[in-house]
Amino acid sequence: MQVAAIQARGEALVPGVSPQVYSQADFLRVAQLVRQEAGIVLSEGKKMLAYSRLAPLLRKAGCTTFGDYLDRVEQDAALATRTVAALTTNHTYFNREAHHYEHFAGQVRPALLKEAQTGQPVRIWSAGCSSGEEIWTLMMVLLGADRAEGRRIAASNIVALASDLADHAIAAGIRGRYESKAMEAVPEALRRNWCRQSGEETEVLEELRALVRFRQLNLLGDWPFRNIFDVIFCRNVMIYFDHETKERLVWRLANQLRPGGHLYIGHSERVSGKASDLLDLVGPTIYRRKD
Structure with missing residues (x-):
């Protein structure tokens, strides 16, 4: 189900990081982190976006589940900053508005x-x-x-x-x-x-x-x-x-x-x-x- 949702949104599956290791509880932890640190509200509709943004960090950190990764984030301020930054939207263009x-x-x-x-x-x-x-x-x-x-x-x-x-x-x-x-x-x-x-x-x-x-x-x-x-x-x-x-x-x-x-x-x-x-x-x- 999660795989289909990701593909339907045009988002990439990340090699080596199955969406099956990403639970609703994990998403709620991610949403709490990004709201606490940056004031950003992640709606339920952003669940798979969060997966696609964070899975590369998970793989780079050598973690096998999102739960393990988020446990590490709680102990590492620099990793928490990188995690929140990965979830920010950096869409802009010249002469906007x-x-x-x-x-x-x-x-x-x-x-x-x-x-x-x-x-x-x-x-x-x-x-x-x-x-x-x-x-x-x-x-x-x-x-x-x-x-x-x-x-x-x-x-x-x-x-x-x-x-x-x-x-x-x-x-x-x-x-x-x-x-x-x-x-x-x-x-x-x-x-x-x-x-x-x-x-x-x-x-x-x-x-x-x-x-x-x-x-x-x-x-x-x-x-x-x-x-x-x-x-x-x-x-x-x-x-x-x-x-x-x-x-x-x-x-x-x-x-x-x-x-x-x-x-x-x-x-x-x-x-x-x-x-x-x-x-x-x-x-x-x-x-x-x-x-």
Whole structure:
């Protein structure tokens, strides 16, 4: 029955790890772990997805059953982190929800550049950055279509943080190389200024790389920040959380913004709870921290 379910979903059976060693009790343990560690709610419909994501880790660990593997996870914090990361969704693409970048370019960028020109620090955070497409798009928009101006901007006190729970996503973002076809959504002038195409791949240039710091970070854990941010993008992350976790995260994000700073969230996400007292809606899923 489990084999048929996996095949019906188009998911791969993992050689050496039979789905027969994966029980309902195992799935409930997995669901509890990922909810506790990352706030992600795994519905019953995700049972076989969890198998296909975790079976390779099971085999790599040399375990014969999911029960044995989960016992080991409970004793190994690093393995628990890898397990949770394997269950996160890292689907994204360049220029996703383009109206956010248009708002940033027209309404936010001019003020940030004025701050940068006077020597003030500009801080940007892509929270849940996945494989980097979001932060690279945003930084290309920030530097702009005028290369000379962009290089002057890049020389100012601008730093962007890109964080994600999954180490493989962070590694992809640091690598900064993507299929050229995937970058076609970015305006040509920006690609020409800040990227280099090599065959079927395109990579971001050093001027862009120098502005971004990639870090592994659990949004539900401690945030080791000394500064607040001018802009936070946290998009299509909270859709996997329960209501209480969403409200708690948005409250923390709002408090991490400077007065007048902007928060961008996903198209199906909304601000509610205590954070509503700190944020004004200024565009579709765009919020401004009250002064």
